[in-house]
Amino acid sequence: MSAKSEKESILLVDDSAPTLEVLERNLVAEGYHVLTASDVAGAVAVLDSTTVDLVITDLKMPEVSGMDLVRHVRDNFPDTGVMMITGYPSIEGAVQAIKDGAEEYLSKPFTDEELSAAVRRAFGNLHSRRQRAADVTAAPSMPHGLLGESEAMREVFRAIGKAASTSATVLITGESGTGKELAARAVHYGSARSSAPFVPVNCGGIPDGLLESELFGHVKGAFTGASESRAGLFHAADGGTIFFDEVGETSASMQVKLLRVLEDKEISMVGSNRLRKVDVRILAATNRDLLVLVKKGLFRKDLFYRLNVITIALPPLRERGDDVMLLATHFARRFAAEMGRSPVQFSGRALDVLRSYDWPGNVRELENVIQRLILMTDSDTIDTPDLPQLMRFSAMRQTGLDRTLAQVEQEYVSNVLASVGGNKTRAAQILGIDRKTLRQKLRRVSGSESAGEHSSET
Ligand SMILES: Nc1ncnc2c1ncn2[C@@H]1O[C@H](COP(=O)(O)OP(=O)(O)OP(=O)(O)O)[C@@H](O)[C@H]1O
Ligand SMILES: [Mg+2]
Structure with missing residues (x-):
């Protein structure tokens, strides 16, 4: 009973019963206490009767929209986090949602991992907000959850600190799963813009035609179906930061448009000639080598130099030495706590395997491996046989122990x-x-x- 009340609680609001069921199952499996409501009225009733840590709401619902719920929570429950789920056609709703105080938005379709990462981020933001409120003089912790004690990561922390103290454009590079998005958030939340929105845009995941109107908004009649004017993500990020993830995936025509914004700090909505000044800081990330793309003529050189004013290069996990141990222990503690289990340890041999494995998927892979281990093993000590076969094998290859x-x-x-x-x-x-x-x-x-x-x- 007491364990249950210590769990973080999430209120899920969606008019689709199957969606509610899937989301509920996933979040319960992650150790959250989950309540559900099928409309805004039901959600308001739940909020009145019990304390909720995070509200996750669908945007489009038949009677009252999720947006009204976001406003209701912001106005009445300052200690509760809000996350909005939107579909592609209604992604502009995200703009309003962020303005109205949702800390996260997730656009459909999303994977289980994307959901759990977004929920964790929402809780991360909520915790730091509560922490700041509780103790304004609290010593700064690691910038937004980035852990690491290796020299390579200390270098990254220095670069983040430097980037946070300016408004310059930053290019964040690194292999997949090295923490580029976390670094981007660390820059934003460490900067003078931290109380304004941080708006991530996945350039690789949005079709080109949509991307432009999503970023810059459009005026009524700009294209078929544009029955009213809509603001874009740049408007939503005003005063804050926009984060172009996977910037190497942008098309040639989009690159020209981004270059123009970077040069003139002005945008015009699709279908309009009126230019409007925006005060938005731009961060970009890529796991591709942009210089190679430049040489191949796939990425504009001038845009590359505009983006790359400050570089933050995230090292692959295999170059971070004992950070692997630090992170493995951290994730093990976190997942065990989330599942209401006693702390879990690694045997010396298991640690050796973790250390010698080369982690092609970097921190994300490590996080997933540890989560699976905590789910699959009952014992309090994780030993080599518990580790994934593939990992034991590749560790053996490294030590030469796989030869006849x-x-x-x-x-x-x-x-x-x-x-x-x-x-x-x-x-x-x-x-x-x-x-x-x-x-x-x-x-x-x-x-x-x-x-x-x-x-x-x-
Ligand atoms: N130094 C770190 N300390 C703690 N957690 C980390 C660290 N680096 C990454 N993570 C975690 O690893 C996961 C991947 O990080 P993130 O999404 O920032 O990587 P990415 O570089 O953007 O990856 P991709 O290129 O695949 O988008 C996240 O769950 C993040 O919280
Ligand atoms: Mg990323």
């Missing part, structure tokens, strides 16, 4: 022979065998090589 005896022997024989300049008599002496045996072993080496060549031809 015959392979090891062949390699050793070749190395010894090479070390004596090909002198077979000397090599046989060192190996403690006679020359005939050595010749046989060497035949096997060259025999297996030519067999290898042969099979690769067929």
Whole structure:
């Protein structure tokens, strides 16, 4: 009973019963206490009767829109977070939602991971807001949840600090899952703009035609179906920060438009010639090498230089040394707590495997692996057999522990022979065998090589 009341509570509001059911199941599995309502009136009743930490509401609902609920929560429950779910056709609703105080929006369709990441971010924002309210003099913690003690990450923290103190455009680079979005948030929330909106835009995920009207808005009659004027994300981000994620995916025509905004700090709505000044700071991220794209003629050089005023380069996890341990322990603690379990530890051998694995998916992969481990294992200590097969295998390869005896022997024989300049008599002496045996072993080496060549031809 007491464990339950310590869980964070989420009120889900959606008029579609199947959607409610799926979302509820996912969030309960993540350890949240979930309440549901099928319309705004029901939601208001729940809010009046119990304390809710986060409201997640659909935008489009038959009677009263989700937007009214956002306003209701903002006006009456300052300690409650709000997240809005929108569909593509109504994404402009996100603009209003953010203006009205939703801290997060999620556009359909979204994956389970995107949902859980957005919920965690919403709670992260909520916690820091409560923390600030509770103790204004609190020492600054790690900027927005970015953990790391390695020299490589200290360098990143310095770059974030520098970027936060200016309004310059920042290009954030790094492989997938290295924390680019977290870094972008850290820059925004560490800057003088922190009380204005942070608006992420996934340039890779929005069709080109839509992207323009979404960013800049459109006037009535700008295109078929534009029955009224709508503001864009740039308007929503006024005074704050806009974050172009996957900027390397933008089309040539979009690149021209972005360049113009960066140069003139002016936008015009689709279908209008009137220019309007905007005060929006631009951050961009990419997991691609933009310079390579520039060379291939796929990315404008002038835009690259405009974006790349300050660079924050996130190192891959495999170059962060013991940060892997720090993060694994952090995620293990977090997921165990979310699932209401006692703390979980790693055996020394399991830690060795985690450390030697090369983490192609970086922190996101580590986070997912740990979450799965905590879900799948009951014991309080995670040992090597609990780890995913693939990871154990690749750790073995790194330590050379996946070779057969015959392979090891062949390699050793070749190395010894090479070390004596090909002198077979000397090599046989060192190996403690006679020359005939050595010749046989060497035949096997060259025999297996030519067999290898042969099979690769067929
Ligand atoms: N240093 C870190 N400390 C704690 N959590 C981190 C850190 N870096 C990343 N994460 C977590 O890892 C996940 C991936 O991070 P994020 O989405 O910022 O990566 P990304 O670089 O934007 O990835 P992609 O290129 O795939 O979009 C998130 O859940 C984030 O919270
Ligand atoms: Mg990202």
